[in-house]
Amino acid sequence: xxxxxxxxxxxxxxxxxxxxxxxxxxxxxxxxxxxxxxxxxxxxxxxxxxxxxxxxxxxxxxxxxxxxxxxxxxxxxxxxxxxxxxxxxxxxxxxxxxxxxxxxxxxxxxxxxxxxxxxxxxxxxxxxxxxxxxxxxxxxxxxxxxxxxxxxxxxxxxxxxxxxxxxxxxxxxxxxxxxxxxxxxxxxxxxxxxxxxxxxxxxxxxxxxxxxxxxxxxxxxxxxxxxxxxxxxxxxxxxxxxxxxxxxxxxxxxxxxxxxxxxxxxxxxxxxxxxxxxxxxxxxxxxxxxxxxxxxxxxxxxxxxxxxxxxxxxxxxxxxxxxxxxxxxxxx
Amino acid sequence: xxxxxxxxxxxxxxxxxxxxxxxxxxxxxxxxxxxxxxxxxxxxxxxxxxxxxxxxxxxxxxxxxxxxxxxxxxxxxxxxxxxxxxxxxxxxxxxxxxxxxxxxxxxxxxxxxxxxxxxxxxxxxxxxxxxxxxxxxxxxxxxxxxxxxxxxxxxxxxxxxxxxxxxxxxxxxxxxxxxxxxxxxxxxxxxxxxxxxxxxxxxxxxxxxxxxxxxxxxxxxxxxxxxxxxxxxxxxxxxxxxxxxxxxxxxxxxxxxxxxxxxxxxxxxxxxxxxxxxxxxxxxxxxxxxxxxxxxxxxxxxxxxxxxxxxxxxxxxxxxxxxxxxxxxxxx
Numbered sequence: 001x002x003x004x005x006x007x008x009x010x011x012x013x014x015x016x017x018x019x020x021x022x023x024x025x026x027x028x029x030x031x032x033x034x035x036x037x038x039x040x041x042x043x044x045x046x047x048x049x050x051x052x053x054x055x056x057x058x059x060x061x062x063x064x065x066x067x068x069x070x071x072x073x074x075x076x077x078x079x080x081x082x083x084x085x086x087x088x089x090x091x092x093x094x095x096x097x098x099x100x101x102x103x104x105x106x107x108x109x110x111x112x113x114x115x116x117x118x119x120x121x122x123x124x125x126x127x128x129x130x131x132x133x134x135x136x137x138x139x140x141x142x143x144x145x146x147x148x149x150x151x152x153x154x155x156x157x158x159x160x161x162x163x164x165x166x167x168x169x170x171x172x173x174x175x176x177x178x179x180x181x182x183x184x185x186x187x188x189x190x191x192x193x194x195x196x197x198x199x200x201x202x203x204x205x206x207x208x209x210x211x212x213x214x215x216x217x218x219x220x221x222x223x224x225x226x227x228x229x230x231x232x233x234x235x236x237x238x239x240x241x242x243x244x245x246x247x248x249x250x251x252x253x254x255x256x257x258x259x260x261x262x263x264x265x266x267x268x269x270x271x272x273x274x275x276x277x278x279x280x281x282x283x284x285x286x287x288x289x290x291x292x293x294x295x296x297x298x299x300x301x302x303x304x305x306x307x308x309x310x311x312x313x314x315x316x317x318x319x320x321x322x323x324x325x326x327x328x329x330x331x332x
Numbered sequence: 333x334x335x336x337x338x339x340x341x342x343x344x345x346x347x348x349x350x351x352x353x354x355x356x357x358x359x360x361x362x363x364x365x366x367x368x369x370x371x372x373x374x375x376x377x378x379x380x381x382x383x384x385x386x387x388x389x390x391x392x393x394x395x396x397x398x399x400x401x402x403x404x405x406x407x408x409x410x411x412x413x414x415x416x417x418x419x420x421x422x423x424x425x426x427x428x429x430x431x432x433x434x435x436x437x438x439x440x441x442x443x444x445x446x447x448x449x450x451x452x453x454x455x456x457x458x459x460x461x462x463x464x465x466x467x468x469x470x471x472x473x474x475x476x477x478x479x480x481x482x483x484x485x486x487x488x489x490x491x492x493x494x495x496x497x498x499x500x501x502x503x504x505x506x507x508x509x510x511x512x513x514x515x516x517x518x519x520x521x522x523x524x525x526x527x528x529x530x531x532x533x534x535x536x537x538x539x540x541x542x543x544x545x546x547x548x549x550x551x552x553x554x555x556x557x558x559x560x561x562x563x564x565x566x567x568x569x570x571x572x573x574x575x576x577x578x579x580x581x582x583x584x585x586x587x588x589x590x591x592x593x594x595x596x597x598x599x600x601x602x603x604x605x606x607x608x609x610x611x612x613x614x615x616x617x618x619x620x621x622x623x624x625x626x627x628x629x630x631x632x633x634x635x636x637x638x639x640x641x642x643x644x645x646x647x648x649x650x651x652x653x654x655x656x657x658x659x660x661x662x663x664x
Contacts, residue, residue, distance in 0.1 A: 009440055010433040014463055017440070021463075024444045028424065028457035040459040042423055044478070045377045053385075053428045053474050055464045091374055092360065096385045096472045098430070101342040108341055108349070112356045125360035127372040131346055131353075132387045132470075140428045140472035142385050146376070 037155055038082040038222065048152040050145045052082035058137035063180045068107050070199040071139075072114025074273070078224060079141030080122050080203035081275040085222040087153040087212025088145030090124035090205065095141055098134025111139070122205055147212060157218035158238040158280040160308040165300045167204045167277045167293070170227045171253035171264065172197035174271025184260050193252045201275040206296040208277060216289035220279040226272035229327025231312050234278070244304035244323065245315035265316060272327055280306050369487055370414040370554065380484040382477045384414035390469035395512045400439050402531040403471075404446025406605070410556060411473030412454050412535035413607040417554040419485040419544025420477030422456035422537065427473055430466025443471070454537055479544060489550035490570040490612040494638040497621070499536045499609045499630060502559045503585035503596065504529035506603025516592050525584045533607040538628040540609060548621035552611040558604035561659025563644050566610070576636035576655065577647035597648060604659055612638055 009017055022035045032048050033041035039052035056062075056075045066074075076093065083090055095115055099108060112126075119126045129142075176198040178184050179191060186194075204222075211217045219238065223230040231242050249264055257264035279300075281289045286302070293300045307313075312323035341349055359366060364380050365373035371384035388394075388407045398406075408425065415422055427447055431440060444458075451458045461474075508530040510516050511523060518526075536554075543549045551570065555562040563574050581596055589596035611632075613621045618634070625632045636647075644655035 007437045008434050009431055009437050012437060017437070017463060020437075020441060021444045024441060025448050025458045026452055028459065031424070031457070031459060034460055037460075038462075040424065040426065042459070044381075044423065045379070047377070049376075049381070049423070049476070051424075051426060051459070051474070051476060053426045053461050053472065055428045055430055055462060055466075055470075055472065057430055057464050057466045059467060060465050091376065091381070092363070092372070092383075094372065094383060094385045094474070096387045096474075098387055098389055098466075098470050099341055102340050105339045105341050105344060105349070105352075109352060109356060112353050116357050120358055125363070126357045127360060127363060127374070127383070128366055128369075129385050130370075130387060131349060132389050133392050134387075134389045134430075134466075134470060135391060135468045136466060138387075138430050138464075138466060138470055140385065140387065140474075142383070142426070142428075142472075142474045144381070144383060144476070 032152060033154065039086050041086065041152060043149060046149060047146050048149045050083055050086045050088040050147060051142065052079055053140060053142045054078045055138055055140045065180060066199065068110035069114040072111045073118050073200060075139045075141050076115055076118030077201050077203045077275050079143035080205060081222040081224065083143050083145035084204045084208035085153065085220045085277055086147060087151050087208045088147040089209055090122060090143055090145045092125045092127040093119050093141060093143045094127055095129040095139055097129065097131045098138035099131060100136060101133055103137065122203055151212040151215065153212050153217055153220045155219050155221050155234060155237045158234055158240050158306050159218055160240055160306050161283060162218055162280040162306040163283055163286055163302050164242055164244065164304045164306060165279050165281055165302045167207045167298060167300060169248050169250045170271065170274055170276065171250045171268040173273045174267030175253050175256050177271065178262065186256055186259060190252050190256060194256065203275055204277045204298065207293050207298040210292040210296045210298065211279060211289055214288050214292040216285045216292060217279045217281055220277050223274045223276050223278055224272065225327035226270050227274070227278065228269040228323050228325065230278045231323060232325040235310055235312060239310060241307040241309045241311045242304055243307050243313050246303050247314065248301050265314065269323060270326060364484060365486065371418050373418065373484060375481060378481060379478050380481045382415055382418045382420040382479060383474065384411055385472060385474045386410045387470055387472045397512060398531065400442035401446040404443045405450050405532060407471045407473050408447055408450030409533050409535045409607050411475035412537060413554040413556065415475050415477035416536040416540035417485065417552045417609055418479060419483050419540045420479040421541055422454060422475055422477045424457045424459040425451050425473060425475045426459055427461040427471055429461065429463045430470035431463060432467060432469060433465055435469065454535055483544040483547065485544050485549055485552045487551050487553050487566060487569045490566055490572050490638050491550055491614070492572055492638050492640040493615060494550055494612040495615055495618055495634050496574055496576065496636045496638060497611050497613055497632045497634045499539045499632060501580050501582045502603065502606055502608065503582045503600040505605045506599030507585050507588050509603065510594065518588055518591060522584050522588060526588065535607055536609045536630065539625050539630040542624040542628045542630065543611060543621055546620050546624040548617045548624060549611045549613050552609050555606045555608050555610055556604065557659035558602050559610065560601040560655050560657065562610045563655060564657040567642055567644060571642060573639040573641045573643045574636055575639050575645050579635050579646065580633050597646065601655060602658060
C-alpha cells in the first residue's frame with residue numbers, strides 16, 4: 001500500500017499556515033497586540049513596547065538590478081513600517097544575517113552601510129544583531145519601538161462613515177515589478193522616477209506618531225502586501241467594507257500603463273511592497289488628522305469611506321468595480 | 333588583464349566580518365550595550381531593555397537525528413540564554429521563519445509547538461513573528477527582556493582575584509557532536525544521557541537574575557561558542573587571564589572519552605552550543621553568589637581564578653596547559 005503523501009506547506013499557503021501557528025501558541029493575556037497584527041506589543045511601565053520582526057529573503061524579495069543599498073533600504077523600511085502603523089517611535093533595530101559563504105565581502109559591507117543609513121534617516125539606530133552561514137542571503141530585521149499605551153493604534157476599530165486615507169500614492173512598485181520582471185521597455189526618465197519612488201520608500205513613522213498622538217485614527221495597517229490586501233485585512237478585522245472613489249493615480253504610472261496597455265489600477269491595488277499607511281479616520285476628526293500629518297511634513301490622501309457592507313468597491317470612470325481580495329503571499 | 337578576485341566572506345571569517353560591521357555602524361551613545369556583546373541594551377524608563385537576535389540555520393545548526401522539538405528547544409534557548417547572561421528576565425520572544433516550500437506541514441507545526449513549549453518552560457511567551465519562503469530552514473529568535481539598570485551584567489568587569497564559575501557542567505554537546513557527526517558507537521544508556529543533557533539545555537535565566545539582583549558578579553557571558561571561547565572573550569574584554577584548576581568532568585563524558593581514546597577536556601573546552609553562564613565573582617561575594625543561585629534551584633561550580641596575566645591556563649593532573657583560543661565560528 002502506498003502511504004498517503006504528507007501535506008507540504010506549499011499546499012496550504014502562508015495565511016492558513018499562520019492560522020495554524022496561532023492555534024499552537026499560548027496567548028499572553030497581558031499582551032497588547034499578538035498574532036493577527038504585524039507587530040506585537042506588550043505593556044512596559046505604562047507604555048506599549050512594540051516589536052516587529054520581518055525577514056528579507058534574496059530569492060523572493062530582491063528584484064533584478066537592485067543594488068545592495070536598495071536591498072538594505074527595503075529591509076529597514078519593512079521593519080520600521082510596522083512600527084509606524086502602530087503609532088510607535090523606534091527605539092532601535094537589530095539585523096540578523098544569513099550569508100552564503102561565497103558572498104563578496106564588499107557586497108555585505110554595502111548592505112551594512114545601507115542598513116545603518118536607513119536607520120539614521122528614520123531617526124533611530126542599528127543596534128546590533130548576528131551573522132550566520134546560510135545557502136541564500138536572508139536578513140531578519142527586528143524593530144523595537146514605543147508608544148504611550150493610550151496612543152497604540154490597532155487594526156481593529158474602523159467604523160462605517162470613517163474616512164479612509166493613505167499617506168502616499170500607490171502604483172510605483174507595481175509598475176517597477178512589471179518593468180524589472182517582465183521586461184517592459186520605458187524611457188529612462190520615467191524608469192528613474194518609478195525606480196526611486198519604489199526602491200527608496202520611507203517608513204511613515206512621523207505620520208504614524210502624528211496620527212496616534214492626535215488620537216485621530218480608528219485603525220491603521222501598513223501596506224506591504226499591497227493596497228487591496230491591506231483593505232481586505234481591515235475588512236476581515238472590522239466587519240466593514242470600503243467604498244474607494246478618490247484613489248490618486250500617479251502620472252508616471254498612468255503614462256507607463258498607457259504605453260503598454262496595462263490597467264493602472266492593477267498596479268495601484270495589487271503591487272505590494274509599498275509602505276504607505278492605510279488609515280481610517282472619523283469624519284469629525286479629519287481636520288485634526290490632516291493638520292497633524294502636515295505639521296510633520298507628511299501627506300494624507302482621502303480615498304473613500306468605510307461602509308457597513310462587507311465588500312470593497314473601487315469607483316473608476318463613474319463605475320463601481322469589486323476590489324479583489326488578493327495580495328502578495330509566500331508559498332504559492 | 334585578469335581582474336583581482338574579490339574577497340569572499342569565507343576568506344575573512346565571522347569574527348573579522350563582525351568587526352568590519354561595527355566600523356560602519358553609527359554608535360548610539362545612549363545605548364547601554366552595543367556591538368561587542370551578544371545582546372544589545374537600551375535605557376527605557378529607568379530599566380534596561382535587553383534584546384537579542386540569533387538565527388538557527390538548518391545546514392549548520394541541526395545535527396543528524398535531531399527531532400523538530402529538539403530543534404525548537406535549541407532555537408529558543410539560544411535566544412533566551414543571552415538574556416540570562418545580562419541578568420535580564422524575558423518579556424517575550426518572536427520567531428521569524430525561513431521555510432523551504434516543500435517542507436512538511438507537520439514538521440513546521442512541531443517546530444511551532446516546541447517553540448511555544450520552550451518559551452513557556454522559561455516562564456515567558458511566544459509573542460509572534462513571521463514566515464517566509466527560503467531555500468533552507470532558518471529560524472531567527474528575537475528575545476526581549478528587562479533588568480533594572482543597576483543590575484545589568486556586562487562582559488566587562490572581571491578583576492584579578494575573582495572566582496570563575498559556571499552554572500553547569502560542560503562536555504555533553506562536545507560528546508554528542510562526536511557521536512552524531514563522526515559516528516562513534518556507544519551504549520544506548522550513555523547516549524541517552526548525553527543526548528538529553530545536550531539537546532535539552534536550559535537558558536539560565538533564573539541563575540542570571542539571581543546573580544544580577546544580588547550584585548554578585550563582575551562579568552558574565554553565555555557559552556554558545558564553547559567554554560574556551562567564552563573565556564577568551566572575557567580575556568579580550570577585560571585584559572585578564574584565567575587559571576582553571578577545578579573544571580568538573582561529567583562521568584558519562586569521561587566514560588565516553590575513555591572508550592574511544594578521546595581527550596575529555598577537548599569535549600569540555602571546545603564543544604560549543606552549551607548554554608551555561610560563565611561568570612566572575614569577587615571572592616568576598618562568593619557566599620552571596622552561591623546562596624542566591626541555590627535559592628532559585630540552580631548550581632554554581634567554581635572552576636578557577638581570574639589572573640592578571642593575559643592567558644588561559646588549564647590545570648589537569650597537576651600540570652598546567654594552555655587553553656587554545658578557539659571555538660565555533662561560521663564561514664570557516
